[in-house]
Amino acid sequence: MATDGAAETVEISGHIIDEGVLSSMLDDIRGYGGDYAIVDMRVGKDSGDTSTARIEVRADTEQDLQRLLMRLQTRGANMLDPGDLQLMVADADGVFPDSFYSTTNLATQVWLAGRWVGVEQPEMDCGLEVFGPPDAPRVRTVAMSDVRAGMQIVCSASGVRVIPLPRADINDEFGFMDSEVSSEKPQAVLIRRVADGMRAAKAAGKKVLWVGGPAIVHTGAAPALVAMVDAGFVDVLFAGNALATHDIESSLYGTSLGVDLGQARGVKHGHEHHIRAINQIRRCGSIVAAVDQGVLTGGVMHALVRCGGRYVLVGSVRDDGPLPEVYTDVLAGQRAMRAELYSDSAPGETSIGYCLMVATMLHSVATGNILPASIPLVCVDINPATVTKLADRGSSQAQGIVTDVGLFLHQLAAELTSYSIR
């Protein structure tokens, strides 16, 4: 335990006791090898009241302290004296200065030109770039691979503050899962809440973002998803080559991975169908062209093209083909996903109002990486590990539903549209 070295006092307010925030902070301090003293604490008397704590945080070295302070900011604890912003110029492409401020996905502000300026495009595990005219400076997240020599990069936690999610966002509106992920839950109730969340986003003029894996097709839920596309509840889809391929295979051949979806029985490993489906779309030139040429006449991708929905397909090393629109460069794919989050909106603000992730760990984590924490996020998978991993990677706002993907989507479509299973 450190008893001398560097020290700083932080303050945190809110429902810090009843929601375990304070407890998590003290865990962090110990976990980083630091120490603390509670300098002051004002406890809210009644169950609706907030509390405030001031905590002196100590670490062995100034560097350790700065890292710990950045960490505590993710809990909403900011320095009592925020200090001055420290900027360093990146000296090489693709590399941050060593002491760069590592971002969270929470709303963040920096002290610039005498006022708190909000960070545009909040995203975790990035740096902060200050840009724009000296008299009206702006600040935005920048991914490591997008750093260019000469950029002004924020270093240390000094002059930075984080605004934690307000309680309502977490607990009242979408807070149906608390900390527990379990298949032994009344899922029908949860589906209704997802439907409510989507309707609320649309009513607020926001977009609904879907992230999906191929099990949507394998479980026979593509018609349910098509119904939701038609009804306007799928503004954007992030997926990989597999979802689109099996959707298209299913439209062209009536099978998915060789399984006859109308019969629920299949030819084991009989799925060279998918490679022929990809070849056919490549011959057309693109999915859009395949729709235009009348080759592709059904399924999820067809519905998206027909209804003006947007999609970003990003490839992976296990892909066959891939389909024409698939980004084979994963950084280009990430950039395309970010662009989609921030289109049709004010600079630095996202147009997404709700995000539903279904049956894909890879694309769910990828989307969680770039999504601001303020966006309601629900992850649906039959495997509890997918949900847990998403939260472990930092998307702590994610709500998980462990259930059958096919029945979930049938039921959700029935809630949102006139769709019925038969």
Added chain:
Amino acid sequence: MATDGAAETVEISGHIIDEGVLSSMLDDIRGYGGDYAIVDMRVGKDSGDTSTARIEVRADTEQDLQRLLMRLQTRGANMLDPGDLQLMVADADGVFPDSFYSTTNLATQVWLAGRWVGVEQPEMDCGLEVFGPPDAPRVRTVAMSDVRAGMQIVCSASGVRVIPLPRADINDEFGFMDSEVSSEKPQAVLIRRVADGMRAAKAAGKKVLWVGGPAIVHTGAAPALVAMVDAGFVDVLFAGNALATHDIESSLYGTSLGVDLGQARGVKHGHEHHIRAINQIRRCGSIVAAVDQGVLTGGVMHALVRCGGRYVLVGSVRDDGPLPEVYTDVLAGQRAMRAELYSDSAPGETSIGYCLMVATMLHSVATGNILPASIPLVCVDINPATVTKLADRGSSQAQGIVTDVGLFLHQLAAELTSYSIR
């Protein structure tokens, strides 16, 4: 490998090539350390034709050979010369003669008084007892714990033959899962087939047997199950203390394991409710009495009592309480379950026409142990291991559906009744 020792020739007919039966038999022979020669083989030419094989089976000792022959009978391979029935008198309660014939759950016949007599109550891992008048002898399975000194017990495979399931039973009517158990299946199709299977059983004047675990209540599906009880699709329920307890807790307190089912959020570990619910029913004397006294006014157990449904609750070592009707002796419980299978029917024949197992490994395996292989059997669980284990324990006729139990039951109820989720 054995090249001398004992030998016997067996014959098998049917779709033994295209269904892999022959391949499994040869595996068995090797697995038991035996050897074989294919003496004769007539292969059906067209896809609808059957084939016949005669195979000489060899083992090191006569005892090894007899065990292997009993094993091969489970595949439907019987001795060309069935031989004479061998009977030994049990010399002690609860113990078979060493060389006892160990049963399968398939239809079985023994050569008695010059004719093939069908085994009553076919059940796996039992012995065969010959009883009745010498001029009209009968034969039935007897569990090891029910053996009494003096019983006539069949020994060795001699004079015994097994009738494998006809192809139609396995593949056409209920064969929707083949060998694969997966969550990536179009489950809505499967639910429809379960509904069809239940309707067919009822139309044939048979009963529908349910085996259920407490997740039925935790997932909020009790109202769906109540609707199916009301509609007459739940003639018999096998379960443990937990399903009944959480169902009753839910009726008395609105929670299940402390989870508020209307809100999908709960008090963690806040479930001393269940122990109070049990105490209350014990005070009434029985579940039936609790219904009569107006204490228990809703839920699955209430519906069963009200509709004249039958139930057998068998306890386990982890039980609290338990509820009054729960069998605390597991052998007594097994006997009560067997009695339920064979009530309301001709001697030795079951009145059950369909069995659905939902969310319980313990009671599913227990029921699989005593159920004839001829009864359609579907096992539903979110955990693939439950389904796999059931098949591994010998219930090879079991069809598995890996899905969310709650959504499955909602959907099944909607298929079978006028139930709707809202």
Added chain:
Amino acid sequence: MATDGAAETVEISGHIIDEGVLSSMLDDIRGYGGDYAIVDMRVGKDSGDTSTARIEVRADTEQDLQRLLMRLQTRGANMLDPGDLQLMVADADGVFPDSFYSTTNLATQVWLAGRWVGVEQPEMDCGLEVFGPPDAPRVRTVAMSDVRAGMQIVCSASGVRVIPLPRADINDEFGFMDSEVSSEKPQAVLIRRVADGMRAAKAAGKKVLWVGGPAIVHTGAAPALVAMVDAGFVDVLFAGNALATHDIESSLYGTSLGVDLGQARGVKHGHEHHIRAINQIRRCGSIVAAVDQGVLTGGVMHALVRCGGRYVLVGSVRDDGPLPEVYTDVLAGQRAMRAELYSDSAPGETSIGYCLMVATMLHSVATGNILPASIPLVCVDINPATVTKLADRGSSQAQGIVTDVGLFLHQLAAELTSYSIR
């Protein structure tokens, strides 16, 4: 929310902030539909200091309040004014008075004859019986099924206090899993700590209790367990019919569930071996007799008999046979398990110093039900749900290790004994 009705003030001390205890309490209060006001709070300044809170708890009715108070006691929050003990006489066998105090597995005291008397045999989900001479009254837990008319039963939380586990027990010595259960952990470190825990228990003159499932045998780990029996690290074993049966099958036939353990390949479903193994032991009369008669010459059960180890085998509804010593009545089995916990020790105190649960959900939960929370408890399973379920059932002190049972036991035996895999 209740704003009038009944109210009581409770006090809690300790590391209530940094360990999240206070946060859990406030959750409980809301979960039970109550309300609160923090009357006083003294926060420990440094990371080693304890804090104290006084909280006024309110509920709609006196009955609701009493239930909530009992709940809060499980967190270590006792009434500022403990009040007078309330006793009622049980009016029927097997039934508690309605307002009975429902126990936790924590150390508990009642105010009797002017002093705090410790509860003997602390166990969750029981009642408290006051017995003994009026001038030296004692108090012990009593299971619902053991209640007899005329017993003095403690009702409401008045006059009862609970002593929460000291921090050291949870976090320093055995606290290697915190709240997270994951297969992605450095398991070798954890195995070392289990070995240390067992050695510490033995050094303190305590017994090591094992709870095991049949996967111990299937994974080829029986020789490792035998080595630990031989070395004195298995004083007591709680298991079911399956572990003993497959262990004995393996000794008699070299297979487990039909799998040749030396070859890791098996005859699928070729396991009527187990039923013959059971029959053989039943003929001997008991496992002990089978060892004496030279029938059983190896394996875990043989080692236990040879080394004077104790075992309690409790049956379940899925059992074949069962083996002679298996308790077929689950209540009798529970009583035998309790008796084992409290043998060779002062009245009401357990002789168990460490408990390891391996590969069985049924028996782990059953043991967790009756084990005092003060006993270090580690649960090992390849399925995370087993560990989670154990904690959910109230054994919150349980530490989980998600790993391969076979490799775990090989490695543990290598730590504790001269055992090596080859």
Added chain:
Amino acid sequence: MATDGAAETVEISGHIIDEGVLSSMLDDIRGYGGDYAIVDMRVGKDSGDTSTARIEVRADTEQDLQRLLMRLQTRGANMLDPGDLQLMVADADGVFPDSFYSTTNLATQVWLAGRWVGVEQPEMDCGLEVFGPPDAPRVRTVAMSDVRAGMQIVCSASGVRVIPLPRADINDEFGFMDSEVSSEKPQAVLIRRVADGMRAAKAAGKKVLWVGGPAIVHTGAAPALVAMVDAGFVDVLFAGNALATHDIESSLYGTSLGVDLGQARGVKHGHEHHIRAINQIRRCGSIVAAVDQGVLTGGVMHALVRCGGRYVLVGSVRDDGPLPEVYTDVLAGQRAMRAELYSDSAPGETSIGYCLMVATMLHSVATGNILPASIPLVCVDINPATVTKLADRGSSQAQGIVTDVGLFLHQLAAELTSYSIR
């Protein structure tokens, strides 16, 4: 069922009955909507003998028939009259002719210039390109994305034959898992066989290929893997950004995903360490440079650099950073992996003699996609779904071990080297 239309007769020889090959073929024919007649069948008499079957296969159309014939080739059934090779010229980059022959990962030959010419680089889901001088033509697989206009591509199954894996490869040497994947296996036996397989590959002058995920580091097994690198048992490593990043994070900071590997406890979500580790290596320019500059001094990547091991790191859309050597274009990554398989060997032949996949579904499937079926392939994961999915994707030769990755690698290193856990 088709009774007229197109027809062709195929022949298959080998252990087609006892290994279920014939049964699978007939399944395929039905699955593809075709029909068959067994024209001739010669059954091997004894258990060591092979059998031969001639089967007339019928389909509705010539196109359906060709697809079915290609499918049956994967079982080892070739046309009695192989017919003439049909070649078409690719008319566009990245697109096959519609009727292209879709490859398996089995050894394959085409009838070219009057003789059977072996296909170079057998790989599934590719096409076949004929190239080289007209008098000495060669044939190799070509991935769809590598097709260039003007290439000669094989179309239909005519003139193509597939050589199924010899029995020894599947069943005797590495055949320890049969069809079943289970955690309830004697894993210590399996580990010994993996060690034997690696030693055999090295003794034959072949390379050992590893495919690994980050759980190798999380489970504390990096030192075991380092020992195997040092001992020469890791010639090539295929992985993603995550394994290398967490390995390097662990070397630089002593943590992996924020977990202190020496203590098995961590800061939840406290893993911005990884992003700093990546930044540091990017500053160095490459992993090799980081080793040269003394920045990276331990761990798996360090050991590979030091010992001359090869690695291919391919990125994915969820990556942070990524590390400098990571291929961000997945097609470039696939090409680099293929290049590694075919380096240091005769043209078209792989230098890999054994492949072990540990704890990664993404990279395991990607490697399975490009690996010839002749290479022994073992997949180790605690999640049975990973192993199942690999086999479902076509790597039917894959043997699965469901176990704890950390303990597996410790034990494997102890088998292969002088490594010990302490």
